[in-house]
Structures are given as structure tokens and as C-alpha cells.
Amino acid sequence: MPQMLPNFSSSVKLKYVKLGYQYLVNHILTLLLIPIMVGISIEILRLGPEEMVNIWRSLDIDLVQILCSSFLIIFICTVYFMSKPRSVYLVDYACYKPPITWRVPFSSFMEHSRLILKDNLKSVDFQMRILERSGLGEETCLPPAIHYIPPTPTMEAAREEAQIVIFSAIDSLMQKTGIKAKDIDILIVNCSLFSPTPSLSAMVVNKYKLRSNIKSYNLSGMGCSAGLISMDLAKDLLQAHPNSYALVVSTEIITPNYYKGSERAMLLPNCLFRMGGAAILLSNKNRDKRRAKYRLVHVVRTHKGSDDKAYKCVYEQEDSQGKVGINLSKDLMVIAAEALKSNITTIGPLVLPASEQLLFLFTLIGRKIFNPKWKPYIPDFKQAFEHFCIHAGGRAVIDELQKNLQLSSEHVEASRMTLHRFGNTSSSSLWYEMSYIEAKGRMKKGDRVWQIAFGSGFKCNSAVWKCNRTIKTPTDGPWQDCIDRYPVHIPEIVKL
């Protein structure tokens, strides 16, 4: 007992020292300014009002000069504000909620697996083990074509799934924001593995009768991080086009990509990927400043494609029997950690408070000059962000990031619960997670959110949002009927 107490007291002392240091460095400008302001006000009080009027009179400025200078100042301010880059606001977003009849509880999934892969019991076993440890729940959904035994993934079925997911999300978004189809100026659709001709963006234009001078873009093949790539593109477009609305649709169409073979590494995506989609409305109009939910602060993209292992770690290929599927390599976690590190080195200086940056700088200098054996300082990102939305790529990804960024379980709760309730919905999972945080009533004005997503290639993209207004617990949304059940405890292994 006596041995523990000193340790405890020293760690508490350290904690307070660290807190004190953070307050000092982060608010240094205010701290310096206070004595100056106090000095000036004391001086003014000492001089008295008549002295002030005398000094003013002696300057000998007449009315014309005052008018000219004030006019100049107003003009300069206008020019300055006009040349500033425009802020991008997220007005609102809507996530698609699949109907309960399309859910795939473990028992259905295993039954299907046994019937379809009846010649490959080892593969069935493999799928069962993956499901047990996946962190998915019993309410994740797959599209109707996959519920058939064997699945019937025709192009018609894929188009239908796309229509249901995308149109529901956009309908819900239009209802929430009150926007009309004619108001949309920019449309970006991203869906990784399904790209018909004409594109899904043309499908949206056709359904909602969007204007003929709409700027539409259809991104695909960019993996689970494509949602943030679309955000980046929307941000650049909104800088170049004043007074516009941008509609971004992120989804992944499961129907054509269900792996029909029996190669184990390629069966993994079948166990994890589920239906989902999100529609997001971005704006750079001044009148949306009040009603927008978030403001986009930064988007940072990192592409590790030049590295051989990173490029091949998520790879679509044919197996020995010619069936197409996605092969996930075993080094996925290591590569993800590497990509995250690169991303953090870029985003760190942009978002970390001065205290963390100084510490990082000191340890960097110390390691380079004094002693390379010093442990590298991992900046405390909890200082920079209140909420974290980590792409629900799988349990291992969330665990890895929690460890690397030293996050508590409450920080990653949104990601884990999204993985449990909706599965890995690819690029739209970040929006389900945001929705979870809002549904729990945790989003307050001024909160900063960090969205991180990984994708094939290997990419690591992150976006930083700042909450514009305290968000009341929404009465609609994908979590509305089940939020009270969450958070649930997800065991390491669910026995099947």
C-alpha cells in the first residue's frame, strides 16, 4: 500500500502540471493582453476625461478627413471579406434505414452459407468464425437479391437497390431541409463497385428532374473513404461557385459484389459489408450560416498507393474459378496504422492546440539532436476534438485506432455501435456514426468532430467539422427506434 501511494500522488501531480501547461500555452495571447489592457485603462483613468478631449482636439482632424478614412476602412474591410475563401456548411444529412424485413441475423446468414457452400465446409466454418468476432449485430441488412438461394445479382436488381437506397436518402434529406430539386447546383455521387452507364448521378438527375446546367460527377472505385473524397471535391467546387448547393450521395451497392466463390480471404467482405447510404447537403450560402449543422474546417487526404504492399492490400480479383471478389490481405491493420500516421502528421499541425504542438516539437528535436531513444510523443487528439467518427470497417480497425490514438471507449462508442447496428456500410458509415452522436444528444455548439476513413488503394482521409449549433435530439433518422437500447456491450466472441 505505501508503495502505491507515492506513484499515485506523482501521477496526479503530473496530471495537474500538464493541465497547467496546457492552459498557459493555449491562452498565452489572452494572458499577455490582460496586463496591457489593465495598464492602458489605468492610464486613461488617471488622465481623466478632460485630458482625453484635449489630446483629441490637438490632433486637428476635421470632418472630411474622418469621413475619408472611415470610407477607406469600410472599403478595405469589404475587399478583404470578399477575397476570403468561402466557408462550406453542412446544412443537413439523411441516412438510409433499410426495412426490417431485409435484415440478416446470424442464423440466416449461416443457413445461407451452408446451403450455398455445401461443398466447402471449411469455408462455412471460416465465415462462422468471422461473424462471431465481427462486432456485427443481428439487425444488419442485405438487399433482396442476396436473400435468394443462390443470390441473383442481376444488373436490374443492382439498379433497383441503388434506386431504393439513394432515393430514400435524398427524399428524407429534401424533407428535412426543405430544399427543392431546382435549387441543387452540384451533384456528386460515389459508389465504389457499381457503375452503370449512364451513371448513378444521371439516375438521380433523371428521377428528381434536376436542372440541365447541373454539375454532376460520379466517382467510383475509391473504396470506403470515397465519402470524404466527395466532400473534398464539393469543397473545391463550392469555392469556385458562389451561392450554391451541393448534394453529395455516398453509398455502396452490395448486389453486384457478393462473392459467389469459396476462396476464404475473399469471403470476408461478404460477412462484413451491408446495405447503407447517406445523402448530404452542403452549401456556401450566407443564409445557411444560421441553420447549418456543421461547418467544414479541413479535409486531409493521404494516398499510400506508391507502396507496393499498401496498394495490394484490398484488391479485386478473380479467384481460381474465375469468380470475382475482393481480397483482403493479412497486413491490413499494419498498413492502416501507417496510413493513419501519415494522415496525422499532416492534420496535426492544423488542428492541435499550441500546447500539444510544442510538446511534439520538443520531443522531435530531442529525438533528433539529443537522444534517439526518447519515445515519440503521440499528440493527445482528445484536446483537439470532442467527437471521433472512425469508419466502421471492422472491429479490428476500431480497436487499432483506439489504441493508436489513445481514445477512451466512449469516444469510439459511435463507431462500435454503428458497426453493430448497420454493419460496414462503406463510405456512408461515417454519417451513421454522426447520427448516433446526435441521437444521444451529445453534440453541442462548438464541438469539433473528426471523421477518419480508410479505403482501398490505400487511402486514409480525414475531415474536421465544427458544430454550428447545439443539435436537439432528432426525432427522425436511422437510430430513432433503437437508440434507447444503445450502447450495448459487444462481447469478444459471440457463440454461434
Added chain:
Amino acid sequence: MDLVPMFLYCLPLLCLFYNLWKIFDKRRHQNCYILDYECYKPSDDRKLNTRFCGEVIRRNKQLGLHEYKFLLKAIVSSGIGEDTYGPKMVTEGREMSPTLDDAIIEMDDFFIDTIDKLFKKTGISPSEVDVLVVNISMLAAMPSLSSRIIYHYKMREDIKVYNLTGMGCSASPIAINIVQNIFKTQRNVQALVVTSESLSLGWYTGKDRSMILANCLFRSGGCAILLTNKVALKEKAMFKLKCLVRTHHGAKDESYGCCIQKEDDQGFVGIHLGKNLPKAATRAFIENLKEIAPKILPVRELLRFILLTLIRKMTQKSTKTGAASRPVINFKTGVDHFCLHTGGKAVIDAVAQNLNLSEHDIEPARMTLHRFGNTSASSIWYVLAYMQAKKRLKKGDKVFMISFGAGFKCNSCLWEVMRDLDQDGNVWKEFINSYPPKTITNPFLEKYGWIQEEDPDTFCIPDDYVIP
């Protein structure tokens, strides 16, 4: 005390001038220049002449004589010549069962050939590329083809990359549009745009006529373009983008459905080209012209057109004959060269008629269709290369590019030539002197024209038919 008011004035004035200069400087850095571009010429063992096409049709057991006749007629009257290129899996006889590997190899051949040449020509290294936009309509692989390029050329980590798919034959201006917008927000950026079409996996293996047509008309081709907004590279640039207009008619159901990828009755996937494709194309074309004409034509031409239209309206009202011919706007007052999408002979003829173009104006498009076929999104770059090879492009000339695509989209842009261009390193270099040829009628027409008159009941392959 005089110094104080002087100082009080100078400071804000300086601030003002600084801000104004910042705005002006920003505009200067927003121009979109093409440094260079390189079109793809596949290897000669991939050439598809008409006889070979006939053989491909013949060995498809699903097609009967009616389809054979229909397709040969289409090929013969399409304006496509004997030296166009197809995907390897067709020339190797495996078109009924293409694999994902075939598609990837097809793209790899294009990347390695064209992008290497482009980097060598311009002297820019891959690590200097800041933006990469790839548009290949019919292939969505994972990782994307843009990642494949980054992997192969070891490009930087902070590269901005976009992979567009499904946007059809009009996707080139869309890719340029993305680059143009990025140029407006960042300085000193170099962008690489890669545009092509993947024919391997899109090959239709059924027997619906409207869908096999796509097999016969599309050919392999591609283009890589290097763009920049660096003011320092202005002297080396070839073209400057003046304006770009996009028109999307997807809101109209007939336009949306006239070129659509779907399954036929037997479940084979192919691109269905509907009968109202020309009408949808014309509508989109006219609306696009209406929007871009005021931006690119000189004021006197616009005034002339407006005056003539008003006069015609007034005379129509008074005489009610309506026989007066419509005034046609003369695009040649603002545009010197026309790069038309080589969608087919009918497309080129229709556009020429609408714009009142002469044979000289549409010669580049016709020759491109003859030599390279319809290479989808990259066709306009082959047309541009032809003009360059024929030494038609002089400094200050205006080049108008227009393309149509599924959706239905019509996109156009206007480029200004920055310096006199000659044909060094051009894809047309080796055979430009043999163009235009004396005749471009299909030799198949003469030799096998008898097929048009054959009766299906008594038809049998003649004895002297040699399999090519």
C-alpha cells in the same frame, strides 16, 4: 503633426492596394493551361479490319444471318476504316468470356505506353503531379484505376485523386471541369487527366441488335493530358481554356433512356442504343450551343443573329408565310477549328449541318473516325492531334470541342492556342501524309456488297470465303 495624418492615410491605402493586388493575382493564377497531351496508339496486332469484324460476328453462334447482315451494314456505313484497334481479347478470340484480368491488362497497356511518353515529352516527373483525374467509363475496379496509376508511377501521398466512371463519351470535359475548379482554389498545381474506355468487360455477348451495335462501333483508344495553372509555365503551354459549358438532359426520360446499360431478355448485359438517340442528342446539342454561343462569339455576330431573328419574327407576323429560312448563327466568326466527338458518321454529318461547317472543317473528325474509330471520351483529343499534325493550329486560334454522352449529356469547351504548334511526337505522325485518302468508302462494301441482296433461305457461305 503632419506626419500623423499622412501615416493614417498611407496605411489604409496600402492595405487597399494590397488587397486589390491579391485579387488580381489570384485571377492570374486561375488559368487552365494544357502543357501537352498524348494519344494512345495500340500495337498493330490489335487492328480490326472489316473482314475480321465479319469473322467475329460469324463465329458468334448466337447471331443468325439477319443479325449478320444488319451488323455488316452498320459497320460498312459507319465511316470506320480498316486500321482501327480493338481489345486484345477480341483479336485473340476470347470475346465471349472476358475476364477481369483482360480488362486490367488492357488498361495497363494504355497507361504504360501513353503516360510514360507524356512524362518524357514534357520533362515533368510523376512526383510533381498534384491532381490526378481518371475517367474510364465502363470499368470500376477496386482499387481504382487511379490508384493503379499512383502505384505504378510512385506518386506523392498528398495527391488529389478522382476516379470518374459511368459518364460516357462526354466525360473528357467533365474531367477538365474538375481540374479547372481545383485550379481556381489552389496555386501552382499540375494535373494529369487520363481518359480512355475499357471495352473488354463491356463486350456484349447476346443477340439483341440495339446492343451489338455498341460492339461494332467502339474502338480502343485513350489520351493522357497534362494541365497546369502555373504562370511560369505559360510559355511552354499549348492551349488555354477559355470556357466550358455542360448540359445535362437526364431530367427527360427519353434522353435518359436512349443510351442505357441493361440486361437483355436472356440476361446478357450490354449498352442499349435507342432509336431516339439522334433526337435526344440534337436537343442537348442545341441547348448547349445556346449557352456557350454568347460566351465565345464576338458581339457583332450575336447582334447580327438577334437582328435577323427579330426581322424574321416581324416579317412572319405580317406576311404569315413562314417560308423565310431560319437565320443560322455563324460559329466560324468566333471559332477557327472544330473538334467534334466521332460518335459515328451520322453524328458528324448532323453536327456539320447544324453548325453549317464545310468539308475542310469536319475533315479532322472524319479522318479520326476512319483511322481510330469511336474511341469514346478520348476521340476529341485524336481530332485535336490530327489538326496539330496537319499544322493547322496557329497562335491565337480558337478550338471548339464538343462531345455527347450517355445521360444524356452534351459538354463543350473552347481552347485558345498559345503558340504555333507542329506535329512532333504526335500519334498521327507516321501516317499523316496519307490523309485525307482519296476515298474512304469501305472496301468491304465493294467486295461483299452482295450480302445486302442475299436471301436468308438460300444463303450459304461462298466457297472462296477465306477466314481472315
